[in-house]
Amino acid sequence: MRPLNDWVADLRERLDQGESVPWFDPASGGVEARSLFLLEAPGRKAVGSGAGLRRTGSGIISVDNNDPTAQNCWLLRREAGLAYEHSLHWNIVPWYLGTADRIAAAGRTDVQLAAPFLHEVISLLPKLEVVVPMGRSAQAGWAAYVARYAPAVRTLATWHPSPRGLASRPAARPEILRTMREVARLTVREDADPS
Template sequence: MTARLGAVRTEPRVRPLNDWVEKLRVRLGDGESVPWFDPASGGVAARSLFLLEAPGRKSMGAEAELRRTGSGIISVDNDDPTAQNCWTLRAETGLDYRESVHWNVVPWYLGTADRIAAPGRSEIQRAAPFLHEVIGMLPALEVVVAMGRKAQAGWAVYRERYAPEVHTLETWHPSPRVFASRPTARAEITDVLREAARLLERG
């Protein structure tokens, strides 16, 4: 992952997105931190977007005060169970990581050094214009998969404001807690991701 962190500003597919991240950090100007896009992903060439709610602690890097626990990148290769579930499900359903990108409806970390927090309505509303800027850098985008209720709420706010011309699919958040509490969640996510793969094949 160290080598990947070094490529966040040199890999052509993600350089525009990570230039944007750097500027967003300055624009926020209040100590909030936004992780980088993964250089191993599709970047600006992505045809599918996997949208979750907000960055987890394992995506927060050394530049985030008191949160030096992770890679600094939103990646399916992060050392946390949700990322691992995303990696496994994507691989099982034939979704090429080089044609996809993972992001969050709220791009900055929420919570404290010890505990993550879920986004509320105010954070979702505040973040919608920033998501619009990201979508504007994905000209090949065809499918958005909103994973979890908060991501779905954020995507609904975004769609109401900006009416993107993409296929929208909704499914469960791929966390171990969801899998443990809802025995059918994994199979339901798999079905949705297979539908995403079918839509991309037709496109």
């Protein structure tokens, strides 16, 4: 995990973004992750007090955060049998977008500015096999990233796990679950002794 969070500390300095760029979750797969789940941008529950925000959350991107989207990710991951130590959660845009009162959607300019930083993260993940962009914004951002950098990974796109998204699309939850099961199938290996 240390290389990833050292990278966050460096990015905070380079961008002068403070705590609006959250840390990676030390309970996740870190640099050993075989799968990367990408959402759009950090929510208020994942950021600290940077960019004019008062501390509202954990300061890390985690399925253990106290918000409904994280809870949905946690439940779906558990139901799919996807061990957290094999995966990592992050965002197309790594910094909080919006004001202290309201989150903003990532625009094309945000995604373009963030692409080199996503490339830096992916370069720290030597075992990465599968990327799962979750939701239309993350999928558009990932498609732009792939067009520019052509990473040698498999893409499994699915819906955003927000409560609103799941409520408005009854087929979304089963589709996310199928995607997570496929990620588990592709990336989780037994480390048994072959003898």
